[in-house]
Amino acid sequence: MHSSAADTICALSTPPGIGGLAVVRVSGPQAIAIADSCFRGKVRLTDARSHTIHYGQLVRNDGSTVDYVTAAIFRSPHSYTGEDVVEITCHGGYVMYRLVIETLLEGGARLAEPGEFTRRAFLNGKMDLVQVESVAEIIHAQVNAAQELAVRQLGGSFTRWVRTIRDELQQVAALIEAELDFANEDIEFADRAELARRLEAILDECRRLARSYTGAEILRHGLRVGIVGFPNAGKSSLFNALLGRQRALVSPQPGTTRDYIEEALPIGRALLRLYDTAGFRESTDAIEVEGIALARSVVERCHVVVVVNDLTEGLEHSDALAASLRAEFPDIEHLLVHNKCDCVPASPRNAEEVVVSARTGEGIETLLDRLQQYVERATAELDRALVNERHVASLRRIEHSLASALVALEQQLPGECVALDLRTASEELSTLIGERWTNDLLDRIFAQFCIGK
Numbered sequence: 001m002h003s004s005a006a007d008t009i010c011a012l013s014t015p016p017g018i019g020g021l022a023v024v025r026v027s028g029p030q031a032i033a034i035a036d037s038c039f040r041g042k043v044r045l046t047d048a049r050s051h052t053i054h055y056g057q058l059v060r061n062d063g064s065t066v067d068y069v070t071a072a073i074f075r076s077p078h079s080y081t082g083e084d085v086v087e088i089t090c091h092g093g094y095v096m097y098r099l100v101i102e103t104l105l106e107g108g109a110r111l112a113e114p115g116e117f118t119r120r121a122f123l124n125g126k127m128d129l130v131q132v133e134s135v136a137e138i139i140h141a142q143v144n145a146a147q148e149l150a151v152r153q154l155g156g157s158f159t160r161w162v163r164t165i166r167d168e169l170q171q172v173a174a175l176i177e178a179e180l181d182f183a184n185e186d187i188e189f190a191d192r193a194e195l196a197r198r199l200e201a202i203l204d205e206c207r208r209l210a211r212s213y214t215g216a217e218i219l220r221h222g223l224r225v226g227i228v229g230f231p232n233a234g235k236s237s238l239f240n241a242l243l244g245r246q247r248a249l250v251s252p253q254p255g256t257t258r259d260y261i262e263e264a265l266p267i268g269r270a271l272l273r274l275y276d277t278a279g280f281r282e283s284t285d286a287i288e289v290e291g292i293a294l295a296r297s298v299v300e301r302c303h304v305v306v307v308v309n310d311l312t313e314g315l316e317h318s319d320a321l322a323a324s325l326r327a328e329f330p331d332i333e334h335l336l337v338h339n340k341c342d343c344v345p346a347s348p349r350n351a352e353e354v355v356v357s358a359r360t361g362e363g364i365e366t367l368l369d370r371l372q373q374y375v376e377r378a379t380a381e382l383d384r385a386l387v388n389e390r391h392v393a394s395l396r397r398i399e400h401s402l403a404s405a406l407v408a409l410e411q412q413l414p415g416e417c418v419a420l421d422l423r424t425a426s427e428e429l430s431t432l433i434g435e436r437w438t439n440d441l442l443d444r445i446f447a448q449f450c451i452g453k
């Protein structure tokens, strides 16, 4: 359970470990008084102005000195949480910050829960829910591009977009509701076709944003590429060639790879996550059968599947396998890679094919380029937002209401039906940016945070 917001909380806000400095943050109505009670400097912190920094000693109840520190004062409401905040910068390492926190606990603060600083910032109106989520994104970002987008989102671009859409929606709703007031007089305030056009434009925007989820996921966690094919096609060799090092075991023995192996390398603005899998074939070997089932489950989770064809077996050797995978997994990108062109030269038959030699490295750059193009395409429309799972679910509900409003308009249903759908959509937009929320929702969002944030 969350303790009362009237508590004063403290936690380490930098990662624990060897480093020059560590920052312990204190927030709450007693933050300055508690920090002051353990601080000996030129001025009393209780007298210090907001946004000033003070040098002094941190001392325990027994009078012993813990460390020489600086204390930065942020007075409510001009702080991260909106409450009084003191940021105590002490020496880094694994020990010092614990002593600083113990000292503050003695002074009457309590340890913060994960995300509690940011939760207070949200509850005090310092940021909206999308911005809160951006903070989580920034903490967890593994690539520059995701970081940049999250920072932009923190600036409020996504929220501004949602508000614009909601304003437009409310204008349409107002026109329809105005008509309702004059229902008996049979007055039409607005051209139905015009209203439908405006709703369709909003619906398109929502759909486009929801589609960008795949790109956002690729930025966050990487482009997942499964390497599959018949035994001995050279899957592990290709995996190694793409990685640029000998990671997977290669041998002339078919059925060498049993499990699957995962490795990552940077590609363009994202990470490429490569999966080397066991070859597809009829097998009686229990471990190999298990491996093939695993290969299927890997493909299921991939954005791109690369079918490796062994040219020494013929250009068409894997066509049936490639076709059946296409049929089984229509939503993912398929590439057919003809390997061993050092033995049997060949040319690609269409744009979904690449000819390579995992042995000599020929064509590997082309294949990497192809994968990078996919990343660029999937992430091209991400300028507005880094859509997450919660946003997608919300956008889908909005789409549903808008589509239903459009049907009602088309079928000349009473204005009440249209107005009701539009109100539902507009409320969902408010939920999206957290103007409407439940404790449950907050708990779920803050579960991704760490202590000190």
Ligand SMILES: Nc1nc2c(ncn2[C@@H]2O[C@H](COP(=O)(O)OP(=O)(O)OP(=O)(O)O)[C@@H](O)[C@H]2O)c(=O)[nH]1
Pocket (backbone or CB within 6 Å): 230, 231, 232, 233, 234, 235, 236, 237, 238, 249, 250, 251, 252, 253, 254, 255, 256, 257, 258, 277, 278, 279, 339, 340, 341, 342, 343, 356, 357, 358, 359, 360
């Ligand atoms: N000439 C030539 N041989 C290759 C090439 N790529 C792989 N090989 C050879 O093909 C054999 C199989 O290679 P692997 O990479 O183990 O093939 P795999 O598809 O991972 O095989 P399994 O894991 O058993 O399904 C090995 O003897 C490799 O040296 C290539 O581009 N040219």
Ligand SMILES: [Mg+2]
Pocket (backbone or CB within 6 Å): 235, 236, 237, 249, 250, 256, 257, 276, 277
């Ligand atoms: Mg292998």
